Amino acid sequence: MAYVVRLEPMGLEMDVEEGETVLQAAFRQGIMLMHGCKEGQCSSCKSLLVEGDIDLMRYSTFALPDYEREQDYILLCRTKAYSDLTIELLNYDEEILQFAVPVKTFSGRVESIQKLTADIRLLTVQLGDGEDLRFFAGQYLDIAVPRFGVSRSYSLASTPQHPRELEFVIKVYPGGAFSGLLENTLHPGDVLTLTGPYGICCRRTNDAPAVLVGGGSGMAPLLSILRDLVENQIDRPVKFFYGARQPGDLFYAQEIAELGAHFTDFEFIPALSHLASGEEWQGETGFIHEVVSRRLERIPNGSDRDAYVCGPPPLIDAVVPVLHTKGIDGERIYFDKFFASSSLESPIQTKE
Numbered sequence: 214m215a216y217v218v219r220l221e222p223m224g225l226e227m228d229v230e231e232g233e234t235v236l237q238a239a240f241r242q243g244i245m246l247m248h249g250c251k252e253g254q255c256s257s258c259k260s261l262l263v264e265g266d267i268d269l270m271r272y273s274t275f276a277l278p279d280y281e282r283e284q285d286y287i288l289l290c291r292t293k294a295y296s297d298l299t300i301e302l303l304n305y306d307e308e309i310l311q312f313a314v315p316v317k318t319f320s321g322r323v324e325s326i327q328k329l330t331a332d333i334r335l336l337t338v339q340l341g342d343g344e345d346l347r348f349f350a351g352q353y354l355d356i357a358v359p360r361f362g363v364s365r366s367y368s369l370a371s372t373p374q375h376p377r378e379l380e381f382v383i384k385v386y387p388g389g390a391f392s393g394l395l396e397n398t399l400h401p402g403d404v405l406t407l408t409g410p411y412g413i414c415c416r417r418t419n420d421a422p423a424v425l426v427g428g429g430s431g432m433a434p435l436l437s438i439l440r441d442l443v444e445n446q447i448d449r450p451v452k453f454f455y456g457a458r459q460p461g462d463l464f465y466a467q468e469i470a471e472l473g474a475h476f477t478d479f480e481f482i483p484a485l486s487h488l489a490s491g492e493e494w495q496g497e498t499g500f501i502h503e504v505v506s507r508r509l510e511r512i513p514n515g516s517d518r519d520a521y522v523c524g525p526p527p528l529i530d531a532v533v534p535v536l537h538t539k540g541i542d543g544e545r546i547y548f549d550k551f552f553a554s555s556s557l558e559s560p561i562q563t564k565e
């Protein structure tokens with residue numbers, strides 16, 4: 214049984230099959246709706262139900278409080294259709310809606326796991342013959358390790374020009390259900406299942422100057438965007454802010470310098486937040502939002518400039534308001550928050 218879902222204000226129509234959520238149906242049909250956690254916790258996919266019968270799966274009342282539910286707001290990642298629906302999208306990005314790629318599942322094998330810093334690893338994955346992944350620089354995949362029944366989201370650090378050799382930059386958390394496997398458990402040849410592409414923090418096709426801001430493993434999508442600009446011989450002003458704790462947490466400095474040499478106007482601004490007293494360091498210090506505040510010049514509101522921000526939610530929450538004060542329009546600030554799944558699974562108030 215399939216129903217028709219009409220998405221307003223664009224009047225875009227798609228079908229939704231029995232058993233899938235509206236968000237899953239959109240992904241399947243290459244319609245990239247706004248999303249974050251994909252599990253009813255973050256409210257990124259909140260929309261208004263204009264017409265039709267639905268059922269909502271378990272969600273957090275932080276994401277959708279009761280008073281909003283009473284006013285017919287819904288979470289698309291939790292919504293199942295029981296009739297044709299009309300839905301008003303509250304947030305959408307027309308460019309992404311148009312050029313999204315249908316989400317698919319791929320089989321791959323671990324090619325290598327390399328140590329980049331004390332707690333950051335480069336995971337290289339080889340997809341099978343004929344399993345070319347189409348994506349846009351900056352997007353992410355859900356990677357599952359079938360043997361351990363664990364799945365997590367990871368941004369691609371590689372570019373669309375390499376559809377079968379995929380790279381991921383992953384921070385290892387002690388005891389992390391997925392990242393912990395990179396220490397000694399996963400080995401070359403091990404089977405992975407990868408689903409995607411997801412995400413809206415992908416490189417836009419205009420000529421606007423770009424501001425990249427990230428920290429820790431937030432390097433991955435920014436590196437993909439930077440590599441993609443170079444591989445496509447696109448020259449535009451780029452300012453790249455990157456936050457780490459200590460000198461030993463910086464990586465890829467050499468590659469970034471080489472990539473930067475392809476641009477007429479490029480600046481890489483690494484900053485350290487936990488420099489030990491007496492330690493040698495010529496660059497910026499402090500949290501990355503403070504450094505952006507100090508070093509990014511203000512432009513008149515509405516001027517052309519794109520900002521891509523990647524990393525854990527507190528980094529994004531701190532950086533986005535600073536970018537606003539620098540005159541960058543909200544709809545030109547693109548980010549995918551690196552939610553920790555375990556925090557999503559923590560016992561917050563939920564509604565069946």
Ligand SMILES: Cc1cc2nc3c(=O)[nH]c(=O)nc-3n(C[C@H](O)[C@H](O)[C@H](O)COP(=O)(O)OP(=O)(O)OC[C@H]3O[C@@H](n4cnc5c(N)ncnc54)[C@H](O)[C@@H]3O)c2cc1C
Binds near residue numbers: 368387
């Ligand atoms: C859209 C998206 C893109 C992402 N891209 C990347 C990426 O490119 N690289 C990357 O390394 N991660 C990325 N993540 C985060 C990733 O999906 C996992 O959440 C992370 O690797 C931890 O998973 P785990 O199974 O190892 O740890 P879990 O078993 O889930 O957690 C173990 C413990 O580690 C700690 N922990 C886990 N995650 C965090 C966190 N983010 N901040 C603070 N403490 C934490 C907590 O104490 C937690 O209890 C992304 C997440 C999202 C939603």
Ligand code: FES
Binds near residue numbers: 248253259276290
């Ligand atoms: S994507 Fe739907 S609530 Fe997070």
